[in-house]
Ligand SMILES: O=C(O)CCC(=O)C(=O)O
């Protein structure tokens with residue numbers, strides 16, 4: 001990525017400010033109470049912290065999360081080696097119309113090109129998903145991972161890390177359920193045939209960081225995201241109280257968690273999926289690794305009955321998660337002239 005192609009330019013109102021506010025306020029939550037067994041009162045305190053963070057920010061960071069540091073370091077090192085290869089080598093595992101996983105460098109967010117390259121892989125092999133986004137097409141297909149030859153440890157490093165992410169995400173969803181006043185296992189069955197995936201993000205240095213974004217403003221469509229960011233920093237979250245973009249300061253060995261659109265719908269807007277974006281800079285390349293925790297493709301996403309009643313009726317019609325994700329994948333891959341699918345399209 002040498003000179004900056006205007007395809008990367010954000011509209012003036014969405015360009016980043018180079019002087020930024022650092023978010024002191026994003027809650028930092030210590031998960032050690034769930035690692036140590038037992039004491040219910042400690043877990044209760046944790047549940048209320050989660051509730052507050054989800055209500056006020058939609059984002060929080062966790063420490064003492066139980067994910068071994070070596071596993072994170074191993075996947076981070078593999079990502080660096082993979083992206084350092086030539087474009088020719090990386091495109092050996094490039095995504096195409098049929099194989100939607102693997103490497104690609106032309107992702108668009110809201111039809112503006114992102115200043116990044118990515119490598120996607122799923123947790124389940126194969127991951128079952130609708131063959132097309134067309135509502136009447138009932139065919140299901142299996143997504144298969146494309147593993148690079150170099151570095152040779154990529155596959156193992158990715159799969160080991162993925163298992164840790166699934167464990168952490170399950171624990172977090174239990175806490176989210178409890179924080180909504182529901183039994184801890186309320187969400188468990190939705191993830192039996194999960195469509196979760198992990199993305200290795202590489203944001204190269206950018207000669208025009210004031211014009212482009214690593215990832216344009218967006219909300220995550222799934223249930224929950226667990227992000228590992230390196231020490232460069234660049235994630236910005238739209239603060240709920242005033243709509244200001246605030247930077248999330250990197251904390252060593254912490255993970256950044258956000259609730260996605262599905263939790264917003266399940267909770268009937270009790271929790272909101274918050275907009276965020278990634279800034280790039282001209283001095284240091286940046287790496288990040290989001291894990292997107294997604295339910296089975298056949299999940300019909302709708303407000304949970306336990307959380308709705310006559311005074312608080314469902315705010316969304318049920319929609320198919322499989323169709324939602326295939327729609328998104330398609331619009332992020334190619335530039336379309338229409339807005340991509342959003343949960344407000346299902347608002348009642
Ligand atoms: O790299 C980051 O900090 C954010 C990435 C992100 O939001 C995404 O890939 O959905």
Ligand SMILES: [Fe+2]
Pocket residue numbers: 218219220225276
């Ligand atoms: Fe995101």
